[in-house]
Amino acid sequence: MRRIRDVLRLTFVSNMSQRQIQQVLKISRNAIADYLCRAQNAGLSWPLPEDLDDAELEQLLFTPVLLPKVKRKPVPEWLEIHQWLKVKGATLELLHLEYKKKYPDGMCYSNFCTQHREFEKTLKRSLRQVHIAGEKVFVDYAGPTVPIHNMRTGEIQHAQIFVGVLGASNYIYAEAVWNQRRENWIASHVRMFEHFGGVPVMVVCDNLKSAVTKASRTEPVIHPTYLDMAAHYGTAIFPARAYKPKDKSKAEGGVLIVERWILFRIRKQKFTSLAELNATIKSLLLDVNNRPFKKLPGSRQSAFDSLDKPALKPLVSQPYQFREFLKVRAGFDYHVEIDQHFYSVPHVLVRKQLEAILTASTIEILHGGKRVASWARSYEAGKKSTDSLHMESAHRHFAQWDSELELSWALSVGVSTHAFLQVVFSKAPHRDFSYRWANSIKSMSREYGHERLEAACKRALEIGATATINVRSILKNNLDQNPNKPIIADEAAFDHDNIRGADYYH
Numbered sequence: 001m002r003r004i005r006d007v008l009r010l011t012f013v014s015n016m017s018q019r020q021i022q023q024v025l026k027i028s029r030n031a032i033a034d035y036l037c038r039a040q041n042a043g044l045s046w047p048l049p050e051d052l053d054d055a056e057l058e059q060l061l062f063t064p065v066l067l068p069k070v071k072r073k074p075v076p077e078w079l080e081i082h083q084w085l086k087v088k089g090a091t092l093e094l095l096h097l098e099y100k101k102k103y104p105d106g107m108c109y110s111n112f113c114t115q116h117r118e119f120e121k122t123l124k125r126s127l128r129q130v131h132i133a134g135e136k137v138f139v140d141y142a143g144p145t146v147p148i149h150n151m152r153t154g155e156i157q158h159a160q161i162f163v164g165v166l167g168a169s170n171y172i173y174a175e176a177v178w179n180q181r182r183e184n185w186i187a188s189h190v191r192m193f194e195h196f197g198g199v200p201v202m203v204v205c206d207n208l209k210s211a212v213t214k215a216s217r218t219e220p221v222i223h224p225t226y227l228d229m230a231a232h233y234g235t236a237i238f239p240a241r242a243y244k245p246k247d248k249s250k251a252e253g254g255v256l257i258v259e260r261w262i263l264f265r266i267r268k269q270k271f272t273s274l275a276e277l278n279a280t281i282k283s284l285l286l287d288v289n290n291r292p293f294k295k296l297p298g299s300r301q302s303a304f305d306s307l308d309k310p311a312l313k314p315l316v317s318q319p320y321q322f323r324e325f326l327k328v329r330a331g332f333d334y335h336v337e338i339d340q341h342f343y344s345v346p347h348v349l350v351r352k353q354l355e356a357i358l359t360a361s362t363i364e365i366l367h368g369g370k371r372v373a374s375w376a377r378s379y380e381a382g383k384k385s386t387d388s389l390h391m392e393s394a395h396r397h398f399a400q401w402d403s404e405l406e407l408s409w410a411l412s413v414g415v416s417t418h419a420f421l422q423v424v425f426s427k428a429p430h431r432d433f434s435y436r437w438a439n440s441i442k443s444m445s446r447e448y449g450h451e452r453l454e455a456a457c458k459r460a461l462e463i464g465a466t467a468t469i470n471v472r473s474i475l476k477n478n479l480d481q482n483p484n485k486p487i488i489a490d491e492a493a494f495d496h497d498n499i500r501g502a503d504y505y506h
Contacts, residue, residue, distance in 0.1 A: 003027060003047065004061065006231075007035045012046035013234050014201055014313075015171050023485070024202065024236040026219045039501070074108040078119040083320035092116060098108040131167030131250070134311025136238075138251035139164045139189070139199045141180055141208070144226060148271050159277060161263065162188040165254035166200065168311075169303035173257045174253050174262065174285055183322055185210035186229050190320050198312025199233045204251070207242050217241045232320045261288050324358040334390055338363060340381035344390040345373045403431075406438040413445060414454030416461060423466050440468040448475050455480035 006025055010016045018029045018036075025032075038061040039045070047059070068275040076099050078398035084090050086090040096112045099152050141464070145158035159176040164183075173192045177184040185208075193199050207215040214221035220239045230237045264283045271277045289300040295372065298306075299423065330349050335342040338356055345365055349372060356363040358377065365373040375385055403425055410418040421441060428434040447455045 004035050007032055008039060008046045010236055011036060014236065024238050055368055064160055074103040078116060107290040133168040133307040134200055136202045136204055137164050138204045138248045140248065140251040140255055142255045142258055144259060146176060146277055148277060151272050156161060159274060161252065161258060163254050163258050164192045166304065166308045167250055167252045169291060169300055169308045171300045171304035171308060172257060172285065173259050174281055176274055176281060178209055180208060182210040182225060186225060189229060193233060193315060196312060197309065198314055199235050200312060202236045202238050204238050204240055204248050206248065207239055212239050215242050228323055229320050233316060257288060309312060321359055326356040328354050328356045330354060335384060336365065341378050342384040343375045344386040346390050347392050403434050413450045416458035417454050420457035420461055422469065427466060437468050444472060444475060452480050463465050
């Protein structure tokens, strides 16, 4: 379903053609056309309703439809047509007319051109790319690093140089970061877009791990965080093919210029902070972008102002906040573990596959595209964050149980019950004992009634009994209903050698 959402977003927000979407998402144009047709028939447009989850979207789009059988059109001899195109004056339109004379029921001109372009892709050749203004930015890291000296510890860290080049104007952006981790990779894109003052239609990147989780020439898997950043700014991610530097020749050229005109010029300087290095790069970058072209009029800066800048899509009001996407599964205690901290989810989702979205301060947990839990992020290892609403009713009762509430209930029954429960709680070595004994007293109240329980507790206190089993014995034997007779000590009515009598103690 995420693919369908991406197709709708790129079609209606980025105004991309089906061919461009095919190159970005690596799915066939037939599938793209099918998704758009199904969305139109279902009355859907972008943005989709917020309450529409993946299951409902699939039900709306993929209802059984009986399609008529389509008769295949005759396929032309593409190799012969390709050879005829080398003849002066030959055009695809004229060759299509000849094809229609031979096959009156053949394919239309647009499909004829499309099929010929697909055939051309099978021929090995090098094609000069024509870059449209505001369409692409090429990004990569430079090979050389810059040492940064820590004056306090003497440690030397090597900073990486991020480079971005716009396709039409060759305008260059560069900055230094500590490493190529995903957080820095995404943050560099955010700062690059802010520097440009807009967002291109597409970002062409290399196959580094921060961007691509699985490299492939046909179907690369882009990291969810990188896709999330692209969706936030309304752009698309297009990884270059592995070992095909021509796919990102602008980035290769931009890196070469940065290495020659910036890194080489600062090779003898000693930097003590990343901010100091970036300030130097920024000043030298102004010189690089304002240097006149050798064969073209103007400079990168003037070309950017006239070509790319007006064509870029406007920035969104809020900059992207870095988010991580994790696949998690709730244990039998309905908690998921993230960075050694445990967060609760509704108990019905035990052992279900869930998706966690992490920011620096929050954690959202989704199931089927719907948010089921939201937490403030905690970095305390081994601790639990639990919402009582996520618990089963029995578990919730135990977790929220409080002895003070039980004593309040006992007082509503009677003074003796309250006093007896206080004595019981004072003897409990742990909260679990108090919970069990209080439930035992409550069960006797439901079985025998408040009046008899009050009388039984009074009788137990009088005889010094302090266990709930004593109260139950009193109720079971109806001792609470008999008045407690005082014990009278009687003297023996006969004489015996073993009986000393009261006079003995005088």
